[in-house]
Amino acid sequence: MFVLRVSALIAATMTTGLTAGVFGLYQHTVMQGLGRTDDRTFVGAFQAMDRAIINPWFMASFLGALLLTIAAAVLNPGRGILPWVLAALVLYALAVAVTMVVNVPLNDALKAAGDPGTIADLAAVRERFDESRWLAWNLLRTITTTAAFGCLCWALVARGAGSA
Template identity: 80%
Template sequence: MFALRVTALIAATMTTGLTAGVFGLYQHTVMTGLGRTDDRTFVGGFQALDRAIINPWFMFSFLGALAFTIAAAFLNPGRQLLPWILAALALYAIVFVITMAVNVPMNDALKAAGDPDSIADLAQVRRAFDEARWTAWNLVRTLATTAAFGCLCWALVMRGQFR
């Protein structure tokens, strides 16, 4: 049982950290770089990135962070670890809701606009996407997943002290 408890906690920590890294990279690099491009490049580039991110690597991290953190909470019920794991779970649940309620619908709307070569008013499509809103919510996701990662790291430290 010890190995299963530790494995769940390590898996939760790693997948949460990977997801925090993805959101952080979008925050400080991808959106900053795309923001400096013309409308055609922004729309086409974002559409391509959004299609590419739906892959087994990302989905394992994004969904795994939630699943493994839930598993870690059930498998590590001790009062020393559980508050940290539950804090991470609450933070990640917020991230999951934001992703599904804000970022994914915005991404889907931009993809639904069609091929940039067939869009008559690319500037309007870009304005309708609202980069500032997307980036603001992504910042919340970045900070929350990073905080969740920190909570899980601390739970691992605590786990090492209280076997």
């Protein structure tokens, strides 16, 4: 049981860290670069990246982090690390909710606009997408997943220190 408890905690930490990295990279690099492009480039590039990110590697880390953090909580009841794992779970669940309620609908609406080569008013499509709204909510995802990663890192430290 020890190996399963520790493995779930390590896997939850790793996948949460990977997801925090993705959201952070979008926040400080991808969207900043796209923000400096013309409307056609922005719409086309964002659509292409949004289609590409739905792949087994990303989905395994994005959904895996949630499931593995739940597993780490279930496998470590009554242990000193449980509050840290539960805090990570709440923070990560918030990021998942924001993703599903805000970011995915914005992404889907931009993809639904069609091929940038056939869109008559690219500026209007980009304006409806609302980059500042997307970025504000992505910042929340970045902060919550990074904080969740920190909580899980601390749970690992506490576990290793024998207090768990």
